[in-house]
Amino acid sequence: MRWKIHSERTLYQDPWVHLASADVELPDGRHLDHRIIRTAAPGAGLAIVINARVLLIWRHRFITDTWAWEIPQGSIRPHETPAAAAVREAQEETGWRAEGPITPLVYVQPSPGLLTSEHHIYTAARAQHLGPPEDAHESQTIAWIPLTDIPALIAKRDVVAGTTVAALSLLLCAPR
Structure with a gap:
């Protein structure tokens, strides 16, 4: 209806x-x-997975006053494709530049009963470390987390952002 x-x-x-x-x-x-x-703008994020480990950032969200692991993500700039934004955001927030195919993973509307927000999430299987992140204020820690650790991190509320939970859940369901 x-x-x-x-x-x-x-x-x-x-x-x-x-x-x-x-x-x-x-x-x-x-x-x-x-x-x-x-x-104002849709968002894009990137889950880089290499050797069954995913690149995550440990960050504080002042709005909820919580700490958690998240995939790197941010706003899509005008005239930028979602995939290009995802690669750019990952590099700015982690210092790692995704290489090779950037594959769509999931499109989510985090809270469609209240927000118009939309997130385009991609995955990559190759990346090169370029140095420290440009946006060092985005996180306290950048780490490669084993995918096998993700369910326990979600259970203990160390992964709570809806888009990150959706992306990591899909990665866990994917055949390896």
Whole structure:
């Protein structure tokens, strides 16, 4: 059943986010004053897997005040393909440049009931270390984590970002 938007008004907007309130009619005729968060740009990320190890960053997220492992990811720039953005973000955040085929892994909308955010996630099986990361402020630690360790890290909440959980879960399901 499709919900119908009758009107929408801006509550707040800046270059990064647009918060709106929508008058939404449910299929049974009831109306909701629903919030919508529109993000500025889609995101892209890259899971580099070499010798059954995945390159992850250990970072603090101030919004939730949590530490966790994540795949490198960030915004897609205007006129940049999602795959190019994924490679660029991985290099900026880790110092590793993916080489060879960059393969689509998963497309996710992390919270489609509230956000317009969309993430294009890729995988690569080869990379070259170029040096320290350009964006050293992105993480405290950069490490190659064995894929066999991922389920335990998810269970103990050391991997919590939805996009990272989705990407790593798919990698674990892939035949090796």
